[in-house]
Amino acid sequence: MLLEGRHFRLDQCSAYDVGRKAMGVNLSDIAAMAGTPRAAVVAVALPLDRAEEIARELHRGLASLGHKYGVALVGGDTNAWDGPLVVSVTLYGEAHPRGSVLRAGARPGDRIAVTGPMGGSILGRHLEPIPRLAEARSLQDAGVPRAMIDISDGLASDLGHILKESGGLGATLEVSRIPIHRDAYRLAETTGRPPLEHALTDGEDFELVAVLDPATRWQDWTFLTPVGTIDAEPGIRLRFPDGRIEPFTLRGFDHLAADHSRRAAP
Amino acid sequence: MLLEGRHFRLDQCSAYDVGRKAMGVNLSDIAAMAGTPRAAVVAVALPLDRAEEIARELHRGLASLGHKYGVALVGGDTNAWDGPLVVSVTLYGEAHPRGSVLRAGARPGDRIAVTGPMGGSILGRHLEPIPRLAEARSLQDAGVPRAMIDISDGLASDLGHILKESGGLGATLEVSRIPIHRDAYRLAETTGRPPLEHALTDGEDFELVAVLDPATRWQDWTFLTPVGTIDAEPGIRLRFPDGRIEPFTLRGFDHLAADHSRRAAP
Numbered sequence: 001m002l003l004e005g006r007h008f009r010l011d012q013c014s015a016y017d018v019g020r021k022a023m024g025v026n027l028s029d030i031a032a033m034a035g036t037p038r039a040a041v042v043a044v045a046l047p048l049d050r051a052e053e054i055a056r057e058l059h060r061g062l063a064s065l066g067h068k069y070g071v072a073l074v075g076g077d078t079n080a081w082d083g084p085l086v087v088s089v090t091l092y093g094e095a096h097p098r099g100s101v102l103r104a105g106a107r108p109g110d111r112i113a114v115t116g117p118m119g120g121s122i123l124g125r126h127l128e129p130i131p132r133l134a135e136a137r138s139l140q141d142a143g144v145p146r147a148m149i150d151i152s153d154g155l156a157s158d159l160g161h162i163l164k165e166s167g168g169l170g171a172t173l174e175v176s177r178i179p180i181h182r183d184a185y186r187l188a189e190t191t192g193r194p195p196l197e198h199a200l201t202d203g204e205d206f207e208l209v210a211v212l213d214p215a216t217r218w219q220d221w222t223f224l225t226p227v228g229t230i231d232a233e234p235g236i237r238l239r240f241p242d243g244r245i246e247p248f249t250l251r252g253f254d255h256l257a258a259d260h261s262r263r264a265a266p
Numbered sequence: 267m268l269l270e271g272r273h274f275r276l277d278q279c280s281a282y283d284v285g286r287k288a289m290g291v292n293l294s295d296i297a298a299m300a301g302t303p304r305a306a307v308v309a310v311a312l313p314l315d316r317a318e319e320i321a322r323e324l325h326r327g328l329a330s331l332g333h334k335y336g337v338a339l340v341g342g343d344t345n346a347w348d349g350p351l352v353v354s355v356t357l358y359g360e361a362h363p364r365g366s367v368l369r370a371g372a373r374p375g376d377r378i379a380v381t382g383p384m385g386g387s388i389l390g391r392h393l394e395p396i397p398r399l400a401e402a403r404s405l406q407d408a409g410v411p412r413a414m415i416d417i418s419d420g421l422a423s424d425l426g427h428i429l430k431e432s433g434g435l436g437a438t439l440e441v442s443r444i445p446i447h448r449d450a451y452r453l454a455e456t457t458g459r460p461p462l463e464h465a466l467t468d469g470e471d472f473e474l475v476a477v478l479d480p481a482t483r484w485q486d487w488t489f490l491t492p493v494g495t496i497d498a499e500p501g502i503r504l505r506f507p508d509g510r511i512e513p514f515t516l517r518g519f520d521h522l523a524a525d526h527s528r529r530a531a532p
């Protein structure tokens with residue numbers, strides 16, 4: 001459910017953008033389970049004063065991304081009201097023949113990989129999620145993901161869901177391996193925060209975090225970047241290039257990341 | 267999708283009521299196709315100032331009706347915002363083994379029946395839809411409905427959907443057969459409009475309109491009240507007890523119904 005004023009502002013993006021995003025975030029959720037999206041139902045509340053115009057643009061956005069990924073708009077509920085734009089998409093998918101990949105299933109020793117660079121999506125990418133459907137299916141074709149999730153709240157936060165739902169495990173992330181998006185560097189210039197922090201904590205990248213059997217030849221999947229391992233000990237830790245390991249906490253991040261940022265600078 | 271201020275007011279009903287209604291209207295949609303509801307996903311936007319309290323009551327309402335009809339709440343999306351309460355329910359159902367009953371499928375000569383008395387739901391029944399799931403299934407077990415719809419906008423309006431989607435047919439309703447709810451009589455006292463008008467045009471009764479093969483022994487289904495027949499000629503007509511047939515139009519209704527009301531009075 002995307003809410004005007006909370007998730008987007010119509011003076012900063014178009015109803016077409018909102019439609020694409022509403023479809024995209026749902027496609028990303030299906031990707032995270034290695035499913036194949038098939039059909040969508042869409043419920044909308046349209047602002048009365050621009051209802052028809054917004055409906056047309058919104059539909060165009062929903063349909064364009066839906067068409068690209070084989071999703072039919074099969075129904076829904078259209079309302080107009082004296083309130084802001086609300087869009088709720090429910091996406092129907094088909095499970096992979098091997099079954100769906102869940103958040104639960106990670107085990108100590110498993111490898112953690114991501115499908116692309118992260119951070120700074122607020123500079124524009126957050127409106128254009130690229131669902132990693134093909135990537136997820138190719139992984140599950142080989143039956144290698146133990147657990148998976150898409151990054152909507154940030155790598156650390158979403159990995160946390162896997163750790164929690166896998167029975168309270170932990171993880172160690174290799175700082176030098178984390179792919180930082182160029183947007184994270186650009187954003188860091190204005191926020192004054194380290195690019196690594198943006199990569200670890202910014203949301204709406206819509207890359208996948210996949211947890212793989214340690215025996216997996218992850219090199220077979222060129223889109224995967226291994227970033228760490230699952231531990232029995234709860235909590236997320238960062239391993240710095242010098243071998244130092246520090247617990248990851250948002251509060252403790254400033255010091256750690258600034259330190260890393262200084263050392264990592266050219 | 268139910269919208270505060272548009273479909274309900276929280277000073278006139280509770281969040282529990284809203285939850286029951288949101289589930290009920292969706293159950294009624296599944297009933298109209300003779301399906302069996304199985305699972306629901308619920309997206310909500312909660313007003314920030316009372317988010318937790320409203321969430322709890324809303325969930326209680328959704329779950330109570332869901333439990334009664336075998337529907338599990340399997341997922342959704344919870345948001346809080348600086349706006350009114352919005353609830354969007356998507357209900358998953360299983361199709362009847364004989365297939366789903368659609369709006370399209372009526373033929374001239376078919377009989378039209380309803381599952382209960384109509385009108386005046388605004389006096390309270392609109393908050394407590396009773397989905398006619400068992401009734402619809404028992405009809406489809408025998409394979410007798412050609413088309414079906416639930417009454418959300420009013421008998422005349424919803425029958426109109428069947429007529430339109432069945433290729434532009436018409437219908438003649440027997441005024442003396444239309445079951446008028448006692449609430450329609452109560453409401454008529456305050457609105458000054460005839461109870462028959464309320465029965466034909468009030469929404470949110472959530473009874474079913476079923477179109478049946480004329481050979482159907484509709485007497486086998488005690489919950490059915492036959493109210494008319496499908497015609498090849500487009501439009502809805504009313505046949506009065508004296509045999510007079512008049513086109514049904516909302517504009518022309520005042521005269522016709524007032525006339526009927528006068529004659530029908532004890």
